[in-house]
Amino acid sequence: MENILFLAHSETDGALAKAALEALTAAKSLGGALTAGVVGSVALPVAERTLAVCGPEFSAPRYASDAAAAELLIRTSGASLVIAACTSRWVRVLPGVAHRLGGRADTHVTQIKPADGKIAIRRWFYRQRMEAELERSQRPWIILVEPGCYEPFAGSLNGAMEPLTPPAVEARTRVEGVQAPRADEQTIRPDAKLLFVAGAGWTKKQRDGKEHIEEAEKLILGFLNAAQASLGSSKSLVDLSGEGQKVLRFLTHLNQVGQTGATPRHPKGLATCCHGEEPHVVGWRFIRERRAVNLDPNCGWARGKADVVYVADAFEVMAKVNELLKAESSQRA
Numbered sequence: 001m002e003n004i005l006f007l008a009h010s011e012t013d014g015a016l017a018k019a020a021l022e023a024l025t026a027a028k029s030l031g032g033a034l035t036a037g038v039v040g041s042v043a044l045p046v047a048e049r050t051l052a053v054c055g056p057e058f059s060a061p062r063y064a065s066d067a068a069a070a071e072l073l074i075r076t077s078g079a080s081l082v083i084a085a086c087t088s089r090w091v092r093v094l095p096g097v098a099h100r101l102g103g104r105a106d107t108h109v110t111q112i113k114p115a116d117g118k119i120a121i122r123r124w125f126y127r128q129r130m131e132a133e134l135e136r137s138q139r140p141w142i143i144l145v146e147p148g149c150y151e152p153f154a155g156s157l158n159g160a161m162e163p164l165t166p167p168a169v170e171a172r173t174r175v176e177g178v179q180a181p182r183a184d185e186q187t188i189r190p191d192a193k194l195l196f197v198a199g200a201g202w203t204k205k206q207r208d209g210k211e212h213i214e215e216a217e218k219l220i221l222g223f224l225n226a227a228q229a230s231l232g233s234s235k236s237l238v239d240l241s242g243e244g245q246k247v248l249r250f251l252t253h254l255n256q257v258g259q260t261g262a263t264p265r266h267p268k269g270l271a272t273c274c275h276g277e278e279p280h281v282v283g284w285r286f287i288r289e290r291r292a293v294n295l296d297p298n299c300g301w302a303r304g305k306a307d308v309v310y311v312a313d314a315f316e317v318m319a320k321v322n323e324l325l326k327a328e329s330s331q332r333a
């Protein structure tokens, strides 16, 4: 029998984020007793027994404090199996913790399942092109569950809290505060209903023989704000900045979708001025409803990669769409 620890970092109010609740569902799916371990400024009960390392110095992500807290929680629980969400915070820290404990860690795990009395995991390799199922004999085995693979746990969370004396942390980094753009300035919105992809065509010379970069920026940002869509891009467009060409200022490599970029999970996608080449479209594998606007009737999207292709000028189409969205919102107001 495995001794299971569900490990989470809490939000500032002690609650668990969606990714943590999904990992909790994965942990509970294995059955048997479950201990929870929580790191953060405050912690609330999660399981029958919840160990907690709390305090202001455990609020913000920082390798030294997160690793020390996770190590203490795993040692105290005596867990052989540790299940956590594959968040950017944990993925930086937990492989190092596994090394300290003589165990192993696996990241980007999509499924955990009992197999003939043992535990097996499934995970992807090579950007979701290959799927492997594996088991490990080393313990503790730390399993980081990829967000979006399990339903968030919706049951009630209660039990006894067991606060631990926080470990002494020698940290070179002091967190003084967090500077982040306002939420409505973010262009990457994982929870949006629509992924809007901008391709290199937005920066190319148009019918009048001229580039219209400022107009492109206005149209794209206007649409993103009105529809609260998430912004993706092709590699060609994000690479242009490196080649000293005029670019859309709000795009970075983080927006890139595709084989060497991201694989977003929005339910719908709209590609504009993007050719729809295979290395880009592989990043769309989780997007079920796909539409594209392209001047070229032979573009990749028209070859079975989109459900609907509008053979049209994206500048005209998006200007009209923005106009309709504006009219709709003023009708609602």
Ligand SMILES: Cc1cc2nc3c(=O)[nH]c(=O)nc-3n(C[C@H](O)[C@H](O)[C@H](O)COP(=O)(O)OP(=O)(O)OC[C@H]3O[C@@H](n4cnc5c(N)ncnc54)[C@H](O)[C@@H]3O)c2cc1C
Residues within 6 Å of the ligand: 198, 199, 200, 201, 202, 204, 206, 233, 234, 235, 236, 237, 256, 257, 258, 259, 260, 261, 262, 272, 273, 274, 275, 276, 277, 278, 279, 280, 283, 293, 294, 295, 296, 299, 312, 313, 314, 315
């Ligand atoms: C190993 C490898 C990995 C790669 N990884 C990625 C990746 O992760 N992501 C990625 O995106 N690419 C990737 N690529 C590059 C990919 O193959 C394509 O080169 C790239 O996606 C092309 O970008 P694009 O469609 O925006 O640009 P283009 O190919 O230049 O297409 C521009 C499109 O805009 C259209 N257009 C122009 N003006 C208008 C207008 N007014 N209205 C409507 N349409 C218009 C044109 O018809 C054209 O189809 C990779 C390539 C390799 C070799």
